[in-house]
Amino acid sequence: MKDEVPDRLHALMSRAALATEADVSPATLKSWSERESDPLPTAPAPGGRSLYTWLHLRDFCVGNPNLTATRQVLQRYRELFVDPSGRPSQSVATVGADVPTRSQPTSPGTALNNGATLRSALADLKAQVQENQSVVAAATQLALDADRAQRALLTRVEHLESAVASATES
Numbered sequence: 317m318k319d320e321v322p323d324r325l326h327a328l329m330s331r332a333a334l335a336t337e338a339d340v341s342p343a344t345l346k347s348w349s350e351r352e353s354d355p356l357p358t359a360p361a362p363g364g365r366s367l368y369t370w371l372h373l374r375d376f377c378v379g380n381p382n383l384t385a386t387r388q389v390l391q392r393y394r395e396l397f398v399d400p401s402g403r404p405s406q407s408v409a410t411v412g413a414d415v416p417t418r419s420q421p422t423s424p425g426t427a428l429n430n431g432a433t434l435r436s437a438l439a440d441l442k443a444q445v446q447e448n449q450s451v452v453a454a455a456t457q458l459a460l461d462a463d464r465a466q467r468a469l470l471t472r473v474e475h476l477e478s479a480v481a482s483a484t485e486s
Contacts, residue, residue, distance in 0.1 A: 324397070325370045325374070325397065327370070328369060330365075330367065331345050334370070334373060337370075337392070337396070338392050339388060339392045340385050340388065348436075351436075354376075354379065356368070356373065356376040357376070358372075370393065370396075373389060373393075374393050377389045382447065383440045384439045384443050
């Protein structure tokens with residue numbers, strides 16, 4: 317069922333609520349918002365907590381497609397907000413609600429001492445390595461298939477040349 321609440325993409329949500337809707341763990345959202353480079357934007361909330369929006373989460377995932385779970389989040393986004401024709405549903409048209417955003421500040425050494433950030437970075441790196449291995453394997457197979465096709469063409473050309481030579485001699 318598609319979301320019918322107007323301005324749902326801009327609605328401020330707690331980390332736990334958005335994580336539940338996006339089908340990821342709250343720790344994933346937290347680690348993404350604490351990245352030193354290109355963090356998931358958040359909005360300040362009373363008590364020093366951070367609030368999240370689907371709009372920022374979607375844009376973050378689109379901008380970071382190789383991070384673990386971003387594809388899963390984008391799939392969930394499509395389930396909730398995109399109609400079957402592939403167009404955004406009318407309920408999520410941009411309304412222009414400006415949400416102040418900030419990234420959680422970190423000092424240069426913080427990320428290196430934060431186990432969750434390191435685990436997230438390691439998982440992202442492993443995902444990229446695995447994706448690259450798949451690409452290399454596919455490219456290797458493509459090269460083998462191309463070589464096989466080239467050899468078959470050369471054999472056919474040789475046979476055709478022989479046939480033409482024997483036909484012209486007769």
